[in-house]
Amino acid sequence: MSNAVATPAAGNGKLEFLVRGEHHPAQGTLLGFWIYLMSDCLIFASLFATYGVLSLNFAGGPSGADLFDLELVALNTAFLLISSITYGFAVLKMQQNSLRGTIGWLAVTGVFGLCFLAVELYEFYHMIHVGAGPQRSGFLSAFFTLVGTHGLHVTFGCIWLVTLLLQLRKHGLIQENKRRVFCLSMFWHFLDVIWIGVFTYVYLMGSMV
Template sequence: MHDAIAPAGPGDFDAGITSTPGSTRPEELSFHVAGDYHPPNGTLLGFWLYLMSDCLVFACLFATYGVVGRRYAAGPSGADLFDLPLVALNTTFLLLSSITYGFAMLEMQNNQVRRTMSWLTVTGLLGAAFIGVELFEFGHFIHDGAGPQRSAFLSSFFALVGTHGLHVTFGIVWLITLMTQLRQHGLIPANKRRLMCLSMFWHFLDVVWIGVFTFVYLMGVLP
């Protein structure tokens, strides 16, 4: 019969380990990363996924407007309500804000905190001007009896344009919050990452508004 094999003790395992030049010692092995760990580009990927979901929201609103946008219920049409010069001015405000945000990103790459915040301030003011004109337009429509309950056309119009306006409003709040963080902490990597996310969000709103301006306002004034 074979001799019984005695169970190995902890020291036997240590004795059987040989180290080679450049190898990691057993006590240096670690399977837990202490502290916060942020995957490279993880935030940007997640934010792209959010923007894709937002695209679906606006796609549904555009589709709804496309179906019921000509159902006026004997009420006013887009040709009766829309003031194209005012809408063109509002479009200019939003497009210029996208350009000024681009200047802010250039200054961020140069690590110029004050100049970055200056361009962000201009961007926020242009965004606020856009919201102000849009609220004036909505108030004028409602004062003339063309509220969202008047017809399917107006319901879909207020839903689409109002949802875009809410996004711009949230973007301005986000911008103010980010400027506060820049003032307190400067252009740290986390703030640069947040600026990149807000940049994608702001330019996304510009693209959506170009679709609104073309599909709703320009086509709305056609007979």
């Protein structure tokens, strides 16, 4: 239904495009993004189910109790939880229309996200190094798929965060950027919710075998 109208802008001869679209329903983007997150939730549900089925199939290899370093997991959980609250501070700064504050807290969030990824990559590297890679047993395949998919989501969250920082620096706190900040906020908090399931179901319960 939308139609674009090209009008010559005053002076410089460049064309400016005005897109007349339908009126968006209030917060339609946020609802749409929420439904995307719910579908993502179902991906994780199937990965959790796979892990649950395979979690005792060690094939004579190491179990979670042999491999998991709970102190490292606690550190990672702390990183993710702190990054959630710092993202919350960024949203609060945005509500006060403080561009500098928003960018600052988003950057802090990104740093904690990268710390999380660094620790997780170290953990994966260590496990593969001692011969407990994804091909070792059904348990490890399911573990790497589930935790790796979560890590991949955090990676893409970090990439999105960098993109958002650039957009904020270029355009400031315009309506579109505010919407993007809210969408990433939902994504980021959602990843933290998934991580609650991961550390409880995979790490804590896996360490008690």
